[in-house]
Amino acid sequence: MLKLVILISGSGSNLQSLIDSVHKNGIAKILRVISNKADAKGIQRAEAAEISTSIIEHRDYSSKQDFEEDIVKAIDAIEPDYILLAGFMRILSNEFIAHYPDKIINIHPSILPAFRGLNTHQRAIDAGVKQHGATVHLVIPELDSGPIIQQISVDISINDDAHTLANKVLKQEHQLYPDVVKALADGRITIRDGVVYTQ
Ligand code: GAR
Numbered sequence: 001m002l003k004l005v006i007l008i009s010g011s012g013s014n015l016q017s018l019i020d021s022v023h024k025n026g027i028a029k030i031l032r033v034i035s036n037k038a039d040a041k042g043i044q045r046a047e048a049a050e051i052s053t054s055i056i057e058h059r060d061y062s063s064k065q066d067f068e069e070d071i072v073k074a075i076d077a078i079e080p081d082y083i084l085l086a087g088f089m090r091i092l093s094n095e096f097i098a099h100y101p102d103k104i105i106n107i108h109p110s111i112l113p114a115f116r117g118l119n120t121h122q123r124a125i126d127a128g129v130k131q132h133g134a135t136v137h138l139v140i141p142e143l144d145s146g147p148i149i150q151q152i153s154v155d156i157s158i159n160d161d162a163h164t165l166a167n168k169v170l171k172q173e174h175q176l177y178p179d180v181v182k183a184l185a186d187g188r189i190t191i192r193d194g195v196v197y198t199q
Helices: 013-025 041-048 064-076 094-099 120-127 162-186
Strands: 002-008 028-035 053-055 082-085 104-108 131-138 148-155 189-192 195-198
Touching: 002 013, 002 041, 002 064, 002 162, 013 028, 013 041, 013 162, 028 041, 028 064, 041 053, 064 094, 082 162, 104 162, 120 131, 120 162, 131 162, 148 162, 148 189, 148 195, 162 189
Parallel strands: 002 028, 002 082, 028 053, 082 104
Antiparallel strands: 104 131, 131 148, 189 195
8 A cells, every 4th residue: 555645735625635535445545744834724634534744834944954854754754655745835955855766746737847836827828828737747856847647638718717727727636636646556657767657
């Protein structure tokens, strides 16, 4: 069974979809949820599912290094197979990423390599593209640029604004992330030396 740690900063709706799916199919176990915000709704979701939580707030630390050292301690106590970022809104240092080769996975709300960074939904509308979506990818030091694991797309309609588009994408994210975890658990996706292999 895959051992997972999930890092969040906010609502945790992706966390919820992961909780629900691993609960149902029993292919993975979420051993800890770590939030850099004490008031993240995702913490309540984890507690409701009886998953242990750590609140490690970046603003309590004078340096990023100290902040990340405490995250590393919380993760290393568990030795997870994968560390899933699910709406985790801090940029991780190169040192942190190097500590977990082939193990850190992120979900990003765009069809990468388009729209790296923030405000992806509004930027997609402003750019006039007809499709938008989400990407699950391996994390490398360069932001939102690691090897792509799986993507989904949605059509942008003339009536969409950033809010309706975000909801459309999020709904698909809730399918995408659990699908990737299942594929990792089944061995249909493997990650080795920074390369993603899909069967
Ligand atoms: C999701 O749309 C996720 O893709 C995005 O934040 C949202 C979190 O929602 N992640 C990023 O923007 C990462 N840079 P959630 O807290 O309800 O899962």
